[in-house]
Amino acid sequence: MTLETRIINIQGMTCGGCVKGVHNAVSDLAGVQTVSVDLENNLATVTFDADTVAVTKIAEAIDDAGFEASVANS
Ligand SMILES: [Cu+2]
DSSP states (O other), rough: EEEEEEEEEEEESSSHHHHHHHHHHHHHTTTTTEEEETTTTEEEEEEEETOOHHHHHHHHHHHHHSEEEEEEOO
16 A cells, blocks of 8 residues: 555536535545545645555546546645
8 A cells, every 4th residue: 555645636616516526526436545625725635545546547537527637746
């Protein structure tokens, strides 16, 4: 297990429902440990097992949920 914490910038979140949607999409992925979505700053902080899931997969899941995700430089 290689725990990694990354910040993902997210465009398109407008309300608590969006926050919930992002949170659910990310926490459904195997390997994700914790997700914290920050509506005010349009980002999510995700801690995950890098041996199980890639950060690009996490961003993809957010895109698939209807938002636009981009991984911040660590
Ligand atoms: Cu919303």
